[in-house]
């Protein structure tokens with residue numbers, strides 16, 4: 001696709017950036033200031049330079065300009081004196097707010113979503129990662145096409161393909177919509193492939209474990225420490241956009257599949273969540289999540305909350321979770337960290353313990369149990385086949401003995417339906 005559409009922050013020179021946040025009360029100012037720190041690191045990752053930041057205290061956003069009219073004028077003056085190229089707002093701007101702001105400010109106004117999309121666009125490497133990011137970007141672009149100063153068809157270099165009676169804007173919209181359709185088809189085909197691969201893995205019955213967590217907490221480092229995978233580790237946000245899955249042998253002898261994932265962040269743009277759906281589905285289908293937390297980060301608890309909110313949004317809220325407190329070599333930043341396995345991906349401390357803990361959790365999740373189903377309960381037998389993996393089935397006098405493997409929730413459900421109150425004969429999977 002056209003570079004101009006894939007880039008929201010200029011790379012040909014270092015853009016000078018003014019950050020703007022809104023606090024709903026004076027008390028909230030510090031929280032917003034911390035959020036601007038994170039926005040600043042996103043802008044830095046995008047290669048631009050933050051020259052100033054402003055926080056307005058205001059109980060609700062102005063529908064026309066997001067911040068108050070007087071404040072916009074003030075920002076325009078500040079932008080002049082700091083020689084600012086782009087003003088970045090910490091919250092999502094509507095297309096209308098963005099246009100109004102740009103008019104008064106006389107320069108580009110973008111939001112946090114745009115910066116995240118931009119960073120993703122720069123980091124995507126694989127075919128699927130690139131297609132996902134492009135789709136997210138175009139969806140963000142489409143409602144904001146009006147009033148763009150640049151001429152898309154000149155960029156594309158295909159002037160003259162405009163349909164009869166079609167305006168410039170209509171033509172741009174049509175092209176983007178066509179491209180969106182094409183990308184969706186491409187991604188659907190890739191997803192189909194992925195699903196087949198996943199199915200064959202499931203048939204192999206290796207447990208699936210996914211590393212999840214806030215961006216930059218050390219997920220990829222842990223994948224390396226656990227498996228010696230040698231995947232990309234960088235002290236930057238969203239280093240991983242093309243997650244890898246590795247095979248790993250646990251101390252108990254069982255083999256599992258462990259997957260790295262894209263890092264989460266506060267206000268992860270919904271366009272990205274949609275576009276990365278197929279990648280994130282693997283998280284929702286995992287048997288166990290390793291929720292990696294940067295124990296040295298003073299905002300670790302907020303980050304955990306954001307991660308859990310995003311997990312719920314992608315349908316992974318119910319997947320069992322093992323908390324992994326990483327970067328313990330740097331010391332704990334706060335006292336009230338939750339319980340978890342303490343490790344360091346950097347020094348290797350605690351990695352053996354983590355391997356043991358993963359095995360323990362998986363065994364607790366997936367146990368083999370023997371159930372006795374009366375002959376006249378064919379409905380229950382069918383349910384057992386739906387809910388659990390049936391290892392063996394043997395008819396006896398008046399009942400069928402079924403050996404199943406399932407997680408605790410499924411086994412409890414089946415016991416309830418069978419009118420059994422105590423777990424039957426249970427053994428490790």
Ligand SMILES: Nc1nc2c(ncn2[C@@H]2O[C@H](COP(=O)(O)OP(=O)(O)OP(=O)(O)O)[C@@H](O)[C@H]2O)c(=O)[nH]1
Nearest residue numbers: 216217218219220221234235238239240263345346
């Ligand atoms: N001191 C210390 N640094 C670590 C540890 N684990 C990771 N890091 C550093 O933290 C930074 C981020 O590590 P990554 O493994 O890339 O983090 P990630 O969670 O995969 O990040 P994204 O893919 O960008 O979301 C790198 O600079 C790592 O070297 C650790 O245990 N201790």
Ligand SMILES: [Mg+2]
Nearest residue numbers: 219220239240
């Ligand atoms: Mg990573």
